[in-house]
Amino acid sequence: MPDLKIDTPFTTQTLQKLVQINSINPGLDPDGPGEEEIASFIYDTLNNLSVPCDIETVSPGRVNVTARIAGKGDGPSLMLNAHTDTVGVSGMEDPFSGRIEGNRLYGRGSYDMKGSIAAILGTAKAIKENNIQLKGDLILSFVADEEHESIGAQALVNKITADAAIVTEPTDLNLCLAHRGFGIFKITTDGKTAHGGRHKQGVDANMNMGLVLAELHQLSQRLPDENTHPLCGEASLHVPLISGGRSLFVYSNQCTIHAERRTIPGETLDQVTKELQTVIDRLSNKHPNFRASLETEIWRSPYEVDSSSDIVSATKEAATEHLGKVPDIIGHTWWEDSAIFGEAGIESVIIGPKGGGIHEDVEWVELDSVHLLAEILYKTAINFCIKEG
Ligand SMILES: [Zn+2]
Numbered sequence: 001m002p003d004l005k006i007d008t009p010f011t012t013q014t015l016q017k018l019v020q021i022n023s024i025n026p027g028l029d030p031d032g033p034g035e036e037e038i039a040s041f042i043y044d045t046l047n048n049l050s051v052p053c054d055i056e057t058v059s060p061g062r063v064n065v066t067a068r069i070a071g072k073g074d075g076p077s078l079m080l081n082a083h084t085d086t087v088g089v090s091g092m093e094d095p096f097s098g099r100i101e102g103n104r105l106y107g108r109g110s111y112d113m114k115g116s117i118a119a120i121l122g123t124a125k126a127i128k129e130n131n132i133q134l135k136g137d138l139i140l141s142f143v144a145d146e147e148h149e150s151i152g153a154q155a156l157v158n159k160i161t162a163d164a165a166i167v168t169e170p171t172d173l174n175l176c177l178a179h180r181g182f183g184i185f186k187i188t189t190d191g192k193t194a195h196g197g198r199h200k201q202g203v204d205a206n207m208n209m210g211l212v213l214a215e216l217h218q219l220s221q222r223l224p225d226e227n228t229h230p231l232c233g234e235a236s237l238h239v240p241l242i243s244g245g246r247s248l249f250v251y252s253n254q255c256t257i258h259a260e261r262r263t264i265p266g267e268t269l270d271q272v273t274k275e276l277q278t279v280i281d282r283l284s285n286k287h288p289n290f291r292a293s294l295e296t297e298i299w300r301s302p303y304e305v306d307s308s309s310d311i312v313s314a315t316k317e318a319a320t321e322h323l324g325k326v327p328d329i330i331g332h333t334w335w336e337d338s339a340i341f342g343e344a345g346i347e348s349v350i351i352g353p354k355g356g357g358i359h360e361d362v363e364w365v366e367l368d369s370v371h372l373l374a375e376i377l378y379k380t381a382i383n384f385c386i387k388e389g
Contacts, residue, residue, distance in 0.1 A: 083113060163347070166380065209242070
C-alpha cells in the first residue's frame, strides 16, 4: 500500500458536518431546504484551503459550487463531481446526527453522497498541501438536484467543460463504466361517455387500456431476452401509475397510464417511442373503437464510457494501486448525472465509497472507504492531469 496523503481526520470531520446540514431536495419534499447552506459550507471549506471557487444560484435555493485548481495549461482537465442534495428523511430516527460507530458514519446522505463530497475536499487539501502542480486543470463540482431533475448538472455543463469527469456516486469502490437510462411515457386511451345501461353508445376507455396493459406486459416479458447489456443487465418496463373513469354507471371517457421504461446503453428515444407506438398502432388496426395517444414526459439517456479511454485507464490504475487489486468493473441499473456529462462530451467514470441504506431508513458510509476514495481521486488526478516534474 502506498503512503497515505490524505488528511483523514479532516475528511471525517468534514463529512460529519456535511451530514449535519439538511440538504433535502425540495423537488422531492416541499419542506426540503435545498442546497444553499451546504453549498456555503463547501464554499467556505474551499476558501480555507485557498482553492478559488464560484457559488452559483441555479434557481432560488438551488445552488452549485465549482472550484478550479489551475494547471499549467498544457495537460488534460479532469472534473471531480458530487451532488449535494439528498432524498427525504421520513422513517429515519436521527437523520442528521453524523454519528460515528467504529468504521461507520450514519445519517441521510452519508453514503449518497456526502462521503464523496468529503473525499473530494480531502483530495483538494492534499493537492494544495503537497504543492502538486498539475499540467491540466482539476475542477471540483458540487451540484444541486441530482435526486430530482438534475438542474445543477445541466447548468454546470452549460458553463464549463472538461476532458473527463469522475462522478463519485457510491459504487463500493468498484469502477462503474455504464448505467441505464429511463423514459416516462404517458399513454391515454379515449372512450365515449354513456349511461351504463346504453352499451351500444359507450366506448370504455378503461377496457381499452386493458388491451394496452396486456401488450405492455408481454413486451416487459420479452425485454430480458431481447435487450441486455454486459454491465447493466436487462432493459425493463413497468406501469407505476394508472387512472381512469368518472363514476359508477358511466362508460369511462378516458384512461391514462404512466409507463416507465428503463433503457440499456445503445437504446435511443426514437427506438423506444417506436416500440410503444407500434403497440398502439397494432391495437388501433385490430379494434375499431380503440383510440390512444402517446406522449414522452421525461427522457434520460443511458450512458457508457469507452473502456479504452484515458480516464478509464487512469482511474483503474489508481484504484488498483490503493485497493491492492484491480477494481471490479460494474454497471448501474439506475440513472446518474454522468449521462449529462457524457452527452456534453465529457467522458465520465463512476467510483464512490462503500456503505449501505441508500434512500432507506438507516444509511451509513464506511469511513475507511471514504479515505481510500480520496487517495484514488488524488492519484487519478496526478495520472490524468499529469504532474509537473
Ligand atoms: Zn446519488
